[in-house]
Amino acid sequence: MADHDSLSFTAEHEWVRVDGDIATVGITAYAAEKLGDVVFVELPAVGSPVASGTVVGEIESTKSVGELFAPVNGTVTETNDAVVASPELVNSDPFGEGWLIKVAFTELPTLLTRAEYTALVGE
Amino acid sequence: MTDSTPTEKYSPLHQIHVDAGASFTDFAGWQMPVRYSSDLAEHHAVRTVAGLFDLSHMAEIIVTGPGAAAALDYALAGKISAIGVGQAKYSLLLTPDGGIVDDVVVYRTHPERFAVVANASNRFPAAAALAARASGFDATVVDESDEIALIAVQGPQALAIVESLTRVDGGLVLPVAPGDLKYYWSTLGSYLGEEAMVGRTGYTGEDGFEIYVSNDRAARLWNDLVAAGTDRGLVPAGLASRDTLRLEAGMPLYGHELSLHTFPVQAGLGRVVNLKKEGNFVGRAAVEAGPPEGARMLVGLRAEGKRAGRADYLVYSGDTEVGVITSGALSPTLGYPIAMAYVDPGVTEPGTPLFIDVRGTRIPATVVPLPFYKREAK
Numbered sequence: 294m295a296d297h298d299s300l301s302f303t304a305e306h307e308w309v310r311v312d313g314d315i316a317t318v319g320i321t322a323y324a325a326e327k328l329g330d331v332v333f334v335e336l337p338a339v340g341s342p343v344a345s346g347t348v349v350g351e352i353e354s355t356k357s358v359g360e361l362f363a364p365v366n367g368t369v370t371e372t373n374d375a376v377v378a379s380p381e382l383v384n385s386d387p388f389g390e391g392w393l394i395k396v397a398f399t400e401l402p403t404l405l406t407r408a409e410y411t412a413l414v415g416e
Numbered sequence: 417m418t419d420s421t422p423t424e425k426y427s428p429l430h431q432i433h434v435d436a437g438a439s440f441t442d443f444a445g446w447q448m449p450v451r452y453s454s455d456l457a458e459h460h461a462v463r464t465v466a467g468l469f470d471l472s473h474m475a476e477i478i479v480t481g482p483g484a485a486a487a488l489d490y491a492l493a494g495k496i497s498a499i500g501v502g503q504a505k506y507s508l509l510l511t512p513d514g515g516i517v518d519d520v521v522v523y524r525t526h527p528e529r530f531a532v533v534a535n536a537s538n539r540f541p542a543a544a545a546l547a548a549r550a551s552g553f554d555a556t557v558v559d560e561s562d563e564i565a566l567i568a569v570q571g572p573q574a575l576a577i578v579e580s581l582t583r584v585d586g587g588l589v590l591p592v593a594p595g596d597l598k599y600y601w602s603t604l605g606s607y608l609g610e611e612a613m614v615g616r617t618g619y620t621g622e623d624g625f626e627i628y629v630s631n632d633r634a635a636r637l638w639n640d641l642v643a644a645g646t647d648r649g650l651v652p653a654g655l656a657s658r659d660t661l662r663l664e665a666g667m668p669l670y671g672h673e674l675s676l677h678t679f680p681v682q683a684g685l686g687r688v689v690n691l692k693k694e695g696n697f698v699g700r701a702a703v704e705a706g707p708p709e710g711a712r713m714l715v716g717l718r719a720e721g722k723r724a725g726r727a728d729y730l731v732y733s734g735d736t737e738v739g740v741i742t743s744g745a746l747s748p749t750l751g752y753p754i755a756m757a758y759v760d761p762g763v764t765e766p767g768t769p770l771f772i773d774v775r776g777t778r779i780p781a782t783v784v785p786l787p788f789y790k791r792e793a794k
Contacts (some may be wrong), residue, residue: 329454329794330456332722333723333724351775354726357726358726373484384454
C-alpha cells in the first residue's frame with residue numbers, strides 16, 4: 294500500500310511521486326473511477342521534452358477520453374510499458390502498477406498536497 | 417421561481433443503486449447508474465450471461481379509447497392499428513417536416529389501450545405531440561411516466577431468470593409463459609397482485625425482457641431478480657454498458673443518430689415509415705418527398721487498433737471531409753473500434769475506405785454494414 298500522504302497532486306487529477314530529480318506521474322483513483330474502464334493509453338516517447346501543463350498523452354475509456362498533462366518541465370526518462378499493454382492497470386492500481394511516466398525535472402513547481410487535492414474533489 | 421437549479425429526479429430504485437456502489441450520471445435530469453463496478457464487465461455479462469438495468473427514467477404515455485388506434489396511426493409513422501393485442505412495435509414520432517421528435521416502442525395492451533414508451537429526454541415533447549395529434553380522435557392521452565418503473569433483464573440467461581419468478585410464490589403471474597413470448601411481443605399480468613407488463617424487448621442486441629411495474633413494486637422486483645439471477649451470473653448493469661451494447665447492435669440513440677432534422681431514411685429507418693397505410697399521418701408528405709439531394713446517410717465504420725472515433729469527430733475521404741461520427745467506442749465484444757457516422761451519399765458502400773480524425777490523427781476506417789454485432793440464432 295503506497296503512502297499517499299507522500300504524494301503530490303495536480304488539479305488535473307494526477308499524482309506525482311518525487312524521488313530525487315525524477316517525478317513519477319499517474320492519474321488518481323478519483324480520475325480513474327470517473328473515466329471508467331481504461332482501454333487505451335498513449336504515452337510520450339522516452340527522451341521527449343515535456344512542458345508543465347501541456348498535454349503529453351491520452352487515457353481512453355469505453356466512455357470517454359482523458360488527457361495526460363505534464364505536471365513538470367523536463368524530459369521523459371521512462372514510460373510504463375505494462376500499462377500500455379494492460380490499460381486496466383490504471384483502474385486496478387492507479388497509484389501503483391498503473392503509473393504512467395517518469396520525468397527528469399530541473400525545478401519542481403508548487404503542487405497540491407493530498408489534503409488540498411482531497412478538498413478539491415470533495416471526497 | 418428564484419431557484420433556477422434543475423430538479424434532479426431519482427428512480428424508485430435509487431437507494432438500491434447507492435447501496436450497490438453505483439456511480440451516477442445525469443441522464444435527462446435523472447440521476448441514473450452509469451456503472452456499478454466496471455463498464456466492460458457489465459457489457460460482457462449481458463453478452464454472455466445476463467445484466468439487470470434500471471430504466472425507470474423512460475417515459476410511458478398511455479393512449480386509450482375507441483379512437484386510440486386511429487390516433488396513433490395519425491401520430492406515428494407506422495401502422496399501429498395493424499398490431500394485435502400483446503404485440504409491440506418500434507415506431508417514430510415525426511415532425512411535419514419529416515424529422516424525428518422521438519423513437520418509441522408501442523405496446524398494444526388491450527384492443528383500445530396502447531402504451532407508448534418514449535425516451536426520457538423526449539418525454540414532454542413526445543407527450544405533447546401525442547396529445548395534440550390525438551385531439552381530433554376519440555382517444556385520451558395520459559403521461560404515466562411518474563408512476564411506472566421499468567426494469568430490463570437482458571442476456572442469454574434472461575429467460576431462465578424471468579421464468580423463475582413465474583414459479584409458485586415467485587410473485588410474477590403471467591397469462592403467457594415468458595418462453596412462449598415471441599420477440600417484440602408482450603403480456604399483461606401481475607407482480608405481487610399489481611399490474612405488470614412484460615415485453616420480450618430490449619436495447620442490447622441480446623434476448624431479454626423488459627418489465628413494467630408500479631414504482632412501489634420496483635424495489636421488490638429488482639431484489640427478486642437479483643436473488644433469482646445472481647447464481648446464474650446476473651449483474652446489475654449501468655447506462656455506460658447499455659450504450660456500448662446498443663452501439664454494437666447498431667441501434668440508434670436519440671440525440672446521437674436521431675434528431676428533429678434527421679429523416680428516417682437517413683438513419684436507415686425507412687422501413688419504419690409505412691407509406692402504404694391509408695390516411696394521412698404527421699410527416700407523411702415530407703417523408704414522401706424525401707430528404708434534400710445529397711443528404712448524409714448513416715453507416716457503420718470499423719477501424720484498426722484501439723483508438724475509437726467519438727461523437728462529433730469528422731470523417732474524411734482522402735483530404736475531403738465527408739461526414740461526422742454520431743457514436744463510437746472500442747467495441748468490448750469485437751475488440752476493434754466501431755462507430756456510426758453520417759456520411760455523404762457517395763461513400764456509403766461497405767468496403768469504402770475512409771479516415772476518422774481522432775484528435776488530429778487520421779485513423780483509417782472502413783464502411784461496414786450495420787449492425788456490428790448480431791447474436792447467434794438459437
